[in-house]
Amino acid sequence: MQILKNISLKNYNTFGIDVKASSFIEINAISDLKSVVDNQSDFFILSGGSNLLLTKNIEKLVIYLNIKGIEIVKQEDNDVFIKVNAGENWHEFVLWCIDRNFGGLENMSLIPGNVGTSPIQNIGAYGVELKDSMHELEALEIATGNLVTFSNESCSFGYRNSVFKNELKGKYIITSVTFKLTRETHILNSSYGAIQSELEKEKIKNPTIKDISNAVIAIRQSKLPDPKEIGNSGSFFKNPVILKHQFRQLQHKYPEVPHYITSDTEVKVPAGWLVEQCGFKGKRFGDAGVHKKQALVLVNYDNATGQEIFELSKRIQKTVFEKFEIQLEAEVNIL
Numbered sequence: 001m002q003i004l005k006n007i008s009l010k011n012y013n014t015f016g017i018d019v020k021a022s023s024f025i026e027i028n029a030i031s032d033l034k035s036v037v038d039n040q041s042d043f044f045i046l047s048g049g050s051n052l053l054l055t056k057n058i059e060k061l062v063i064y065l066n067i068k069g070i071e072i073v074k075q076e077d078n079d080v081f082i083k084v085n086a087g088e089n090w091h092e093f094v095l096w097c098i099d100r101n102f103g104g105l106e107n108m109s110l111i112p113g114n115v116g117t118s119p120i121q122n123i124g125a126y127g128v129e130l131k132d133s134m135h136e137l138e139a140l141e142i143a144t145g146n147l148v149t150f151s152n153e154s155c156s157f158g159y160r161n162s163v164f165k166n167e168l169k170g171k172y173i174i175t176s177v178t179f180k181l182t183r184e185t186h187i188l189n190s191s192y193g194a195i196q197s198e199l200e201k202e203k204i205k206n207p208t209i210k211d212i213s214n215a216v217i218a219i220r221q222s223k224l225p226d227p228k229e230i231g232n233s234g235s236f237f238k239n240p241v242i243l244k245h246q247f248r249q250l251q252h253k254y255p256e257v258p259h260y261i262t263s264d265t266e267v268k269v270p271a272g273w274l275v276e277q278c279g280f281k282g283k284r285f286g287d288a289g290v291h292k293k294q295a296l297v298l299v300n301y302d303n304a305t306g307q308e309i310f311e312l313s314k315r316i317q318k319t320v321f322e323k324f325e326i327q328l329e330a331e332v333n334i335l
Contacts, residue, residue, distance in 0.1 A: 001025055001032055003061070012064065013049035014112055016231030017306040021062040028066050028087075030175050034145050036063060037173070044335075045173055047086060050113035051121065051233055053334045055306035065116055067175060070096060078185050081135055083178045086116025090123075098210050103186030104133040104179070106213040107195075110220045112227060112234055116174045120164045121331065122157045126216055127192030131157035135180040139164075139172035147175065160238050160331055188212055194219050223294045231300030232291065236313060237271040237328045250324065271328055272296035278319045288312045310334060 007024040010016055021044075027033045037043070043061040046052075066087040073081040080102055084093055090113050094105045107128035111118075119137055123130050137150050156163040164172065186209050190196050198215040199207050207215075225232050242250075247267040251257055254277070260268040275281065275295040282292035287304035289312075291297040298309055317328045 001027070001036070007062070009046070009049075009054060009058070009062070012046055013052050013054055014227035014231065014233050015053055015300050015306065015309065016227075017054045017300065017309075018303070019054045019306065020057045022057070022059050023061040024064065025061065026064045026066050028068070030067060030140070030147070033063070033065070033067070033140060033173065033175065036061075037140065037142055038145055047117045048089070048112065048114035050227070051117065051332055053233065053306050053309060053332050055310050055335060058335070065114075065173070067116075073178060075183060078183050080181050080183050081178055082181060083176055084115045085176045086114060086174055088115045089113075090115055090118055094213065097181060098213050101209070102181040102183065103188075103209045104128075104181040106209040107189055107192070107216055109213040109216045110224075115177050119155060119157075119174060119177060120162055121160045122155075122162050124160070125220075126195055127189045129157070131155070133179050133181055135178045137174055137177045139174045141172055143171065148172065159241065190215075224297060225291055225293075225299060230291075231304070232297050233332045235271075235296045236298045236330060236332050237275070237296060237316075238331045239268050239271045240274075240326050240328060241266050241268045242326060243267075246325075250326075269326070270296075274320050274324055274326060274328065275316055278316070278323055280316055280319070285312055290316075306334075 004024045007021045008018055009021055010018040025036060040061050043063050044058050045063050045065055047065045067085045068087050069085040070088060071083045073083050091110050093115055094109050097105055107126040108123065111123055111125055118130050119134060131152060134152050138147050139150060141148050188207060190199060190207060190212060195215050198218055199211060204211050241262055244265055244267055247259060258270050258273055262268050272295045280290045281295035283290050284301065286308060287301045288308040289299050289301055291299050298313060300309060313330060320326060320328050
């Protein structure tokens with residue numbers, strides 16, 4: 001292990017923000033992570049950098065978590081349990097599962113980031129969330145250096161939320177995640193979004209998990225920019241969930257508003273639609289902007305600073321609230 005000084009983090013965050021870390025170390029084993037944590041009182045954990053907006057230099061040790069490894073723990077009946085270390089790329093892991101006909105994650109294909117950060121905000125897409133298939137996870141307790149196992153229930157998962165974003169924030173470092181997936185008889189979810197129409201376009205009547213994955217990839221690639229080509233962090237805002245009486249008022253003024261009923265009392269409204277109605281889709285403000293195909297995605301066209309993108313996000317939130325009286329909440333972590 002070697003601590004490097006004054007390192008640019010431009011290649012370590014999908015927005016491509018060029019800020020500096022005063023100190024930087026790459027970790028490839030849990031034993032090394034324990035050693036560093038035991039000897040450091042102030043540090044910042046960096047993984048895939050896909051759900052992160054850096055607005056300033058980091059004047060502390062940046063620990064780049066790059067622990068790799070995938071292990072089939074056990075198989076029983078129709079279930080398979082797979083333990084994945086934190087540094088594995090999420091999409092590559094999903095494809096690894098599909099190649100082995102392990103079902104449950106196919107709707108979450110092409111989500112950027114690493115496995116270790118996926119439970120923190122309970123990632124999800126096209127009607128499926130991480131909580132639906134996560135069995136348990138292991139995390140290093142920073143105060144003691146002990147590895148602690150968390151069950152699915154103890155993570156208190158919610159919409160893009162978990163215990164690690166709330167009362168346990170900054171107290172644990174997730175080192176591995178174990179998933180419970182299906183081996184043969186899969187429960188396919190093709191009703192959400194445009195998956196069904198994509199399958200019909202390809203003339204697929206009896207889809208496999210690979211067909212679902214390919215459909216999701218095609219949809220995402222048609223709407224979302226590749227971070228390797230243009231800096232972004234995917235969806236910048238959460239889709240707001242509002243009370244039904246508020247939605248009825250909104251629908252009265254905007255009959256075409258898309259929505260998803262989430263309970264007897266609440267309705268989810270696409271944040272991208274709200275942003276687009278406010279005229280931001282495709283707009284550019286210097287090198288910061290809103291993507292031309294998906295208003296939910298803020299982008300770094302070239303050399304935008306994190307602060308410029310953050311200021312654009314605040315401007316969008318203010319405009320949406322003034323127009324709809326709906327407060328957008330950032331999905332991206334802002335530092």
